[in-house]
Amino acid sequence: xxxxxxxxxxxxxxxxxxxxxxxxxxxxxxxxxxxxxxxxxxxxxxxxxxxxxxxxxxxxxxxxxxxxxxxxxxxxxxxxxxxxxxxxxxxxxxxxxxxxxxxxxxxxxxxxxxxxxxxxxxxxxxxxxxxxxxxxxxxxxxxxxxxxxxxxxxxxxxxxxxxxxxxxxxxxxxxxxxxxxxxxxxxxxxxxxxxxxxxxxxxxxxxxxxxxxxxxxxxxxxxxxxxxxxxxxxxxxxxxxxxxxxxxxxxxxxxxxxxxxxxxxxxxxxxxxxxxxxxxxxxxxxxxxxxxxxxxxxxxxxxxxxxxxxxxxxxxxxxxxxxxxxxxxxxxxxxxxxxxxxxxxxxxxxxxxxxxxxxxxxxxxxxxxxxxxxxxxxxxxxxxxxxxxxxxxxxxxxxxxxxxxxxxxxxxxxxxxxxxxxxxxxxxxxx
Numbered sequence: 081x082x083x084x085x086x087x088x089x090x091x092x093x094x095x096x097x098x099x100x101x102x103x104x105x106x107x108x109x110x111x112x113x114x115x116x117x118x119x120x121x122x123x124x125x126x127x128x129x130x131x132x133x134x135x136x137x138x139x140x141x142x143x144x145x146x147x148x149x150x151x152x153x154x155x156x157x158x159x160x161x162x163x164x165x166x167x168x169x170x171x172x173x174x175x176x177x178x179x180x181x182x183x184x185x186x187x188x189x190x191x192x193x194x195x196x197x198x199x200x201x202x203x204x205x206x207x208x209x210x211x212x213x214x215x216x217x218x219x220x221x222x223x224x225x226x227x228x229x230x231x232x233x234x235x236x237x238x239x240x241x242x243x244x245x246x247x248x249x250x251x252x253x254x255x256x257x258x259x260x261x262x263x264x265x266x267x268x269x270x271x272x273x274x275x276x277x278x279x280x281x282x283x284x285x286x287x288x289x290x291x292x293x294x295x296x297x298x299x300x301x302x303x304x305x306x307x308x309x310x311x312x313x314x315x316x317x318x319x320x321x322x323x324x325x326x327x328x329x330x331x332x333x334x335x336x337x338x339x340x341x342x343x344x345x346x347x348x349x350x351x352x353x354x355x356x357x358x359x360x361x362x363x364x365x366x367x368x369x370x371x372x373x374x375x376x377x378x379x380x381x382x383x384x385x386x387x388x389x390x391x392x393x394x395x396x397x398x399x400x401x402x403x404x405x406x407x408x409x410x411x412x413x414x415x416x417x418x419x420x421x422x423x424x425x426x427x428x429x430x431x432x433x434x435x436x437x438x439x440x441x442x443x444x445x446x447x448x449x450x451x452x453x454x455x456x457x458x459x460x461x462x463x464x465x466x467x468x469x470x471x472x473x474x475x476x477x478x479x480x481x482x483x484x485x486x487x488x489x490x491x492x493x494x495x496x497x498x499x500x501x502x503x504x505x506x507x508x509x510x511x
Contacts, residue, residue: 443493
């Protein structure tokens with residue numbers, strides 16, 4: 081590595097360590113790199129910044145954020161939790177199973193881990209503890225299960241990866257179903273055996289057919305939301321961008337006119353809050369794009385590819401090294417910044433090792449999703465810790481069994497690519 085590259089990386093790491101906002105770290109480092117080590121005008125960097133925002137693919141991100149906020153403000157979330165409860169809450173550890181299933185259902189609409197933690201954590205953590213579930217189990221479950229928000233499609237991380245890699249968004253969405261389902265099944269099995277012989281928690285009564293039908297009837301309009309999203313995308317009725325807009329319109333209609341859990345006066349507040357969240361995301365994308373432009377012009381991705389190819393020959397070793405590196409990076413960097421920076425770096429290496437870009441997109445997404453639950457920068461750790469008034473160390477220990485399940489699923493999908501690529505191939509989105 082050249083001295084100039086080392087200095088730039090130290091500036092970036094030093095800025096992040098000093099708690100400078102991520103977008104400023106990326107943009108500031110890119111400006112210094114351009115000014116000190118290239119002969120190119122800074123105007124080129126400004127053009128890259130604005131061009132990164134002029135991307136139609138970002139529309140889908142903005143509308144899924146809005147859709148998640150609509151559900152959180154209304155009653156769709158409550159009804160999804162009721163469906164999960166009636167399915168499994170009568171089993172040993174059933175309320176915990178309902179928590180992870182509810183995260184899967186919410187994630188199938190919102191596309192965000194943070195939104196899932198905020199929407200479900202504030203409700204499920206007190207409910208679990210009031211029913212006698214151990215605090216460590218409760219915090220571990222509700223810190224890690226929201227990772228399904230970016231693993232099960234639609235996923236904001238997957239959308240950004242498709243934007244930089246030009247792979248099929250529908251195909252990448254399809255790869256997320258199997259690992260998401262495996263994580264849900266794994267957590268449910270763990271919960272069952274953990275509470276199978278315990279009597280110190282409240283077990284819900286077994287619902288009869290009438291109660292199940294009543295809950296399904298009450299939640300029908302909520303359950304139709306993921307059906308509309310996925311049915312529309314995969315049937316070809318509309319694109320992912322159009323699906324996001326349709327989902328927002330549908331959610332507003334359901335909450336205002338059918339559930340009547342939202343007033344028209346709340347629409348402005350929800351829209352403004354969503355715009356603020358979207359602006360935060362977009363400014364990180366802009367900063368990451370500028371930094372990525374500097375890396376590309378300096379040829380750093382090509383140099384890294386050459387270094388990796390000279391030291392690693394086995395695809396298995398390459399995938400293992402990628403997983404270890406991404407798990408480490410996920411401890412310090414959010415999924416948006418990491419995807420925008422690391423994607424262009426790793427993509428040139430994939431063909432040499434025979435790794436499908438769709439497969440790598442899923443590996444990248446799952447690794448960085450796990451980063452939401454790993455210290456010192458795991459956002460989910462801080463949110464659930466604040467809800468339960470517990471420190472970072474306590475919550476970090478609580479998540480360990482559940483992270484083990486997610487890492488086991490990660491290794492499964494890493495070394496059995498045909499399993500996750502089967503569905504995209506059936507629908508013609510993968511080779």
